[in-house]
Amino acid sequence: MRTVEAIDSKQAEAGQSYRCTVESPVVVDGQPLVSRGADCVLRIAETKEAGRLTGNAELKLELVAVREGKELVDVSSDPAAVAGSGKGKATVTKAGIGAAAGAGLGAIFGGRRGAAIGAGAGTGAGVATAALTRGPQVKVAPETVLTFVTH
Structure with a gap:
């Protein structure tokens, strides 16, 4: 199936419907059931x-209906999952940068003991910065091809 509209997880809610078109003809036992488009x-x-x-x-998206001719036919499918990139790596990076910056400043102002205290404080600041924002949302662009298994 090929999406017609953009789908954005920031605005999407369970139960919302979106249009798509059939990308490849559906054939069962050599008989065409649904035509491309x-x-x-x-x-x-x-x-x-x-x-x-x-x-x-x-x-998680489900294929729920297909139009063949003038008739809209209900179908049942397994959900297709579309996931965004996670935030774990960004959190670790921010914590690492915070630790390095804190250790550097602590060493300058307080020697070894200051470096240790600064590293801990910097790690906390990095994690706190990451905690203020959510990870990236999922965006499915128009013309994205998705595959569904129907029942």
């Missing part, structure tokens, strides 16, 4: 926001 309907089955420190945003 037929309209179809996706529904958001589930949304999951990215966490503040770890975790990916995720959308």
Whole structure:
């Protein structure tokens, strides 16, 4: 299936429907059931926001209907999951940068003991910075091809 509209996890809610088209003809036992380009309907089955420190945003989409001719036929499919990139690596990076900066400043102002205290404080500041924002959301662009297994 090929999406027609953009889907953004920031605004998407479970139950929302989106348009798509059939990318390849559906053939069963040599008989064409649905032709390429037929309209179809996706529904958001589930949304999951990215966490503040770890975790990916995720959308689970289901194929719920296909139009062949003038008739809209209900279908059932396994959900297709689309996930964003996680934030874990960014959190670790911010904590590492904070630790290095804190250790450097602590060493300048307080020697070895200051470096140790600065590293701890810098790590905390880096993690706190990461905790103020959520990870990236999932964006499914128009024309994205998704695969569904129907029942």
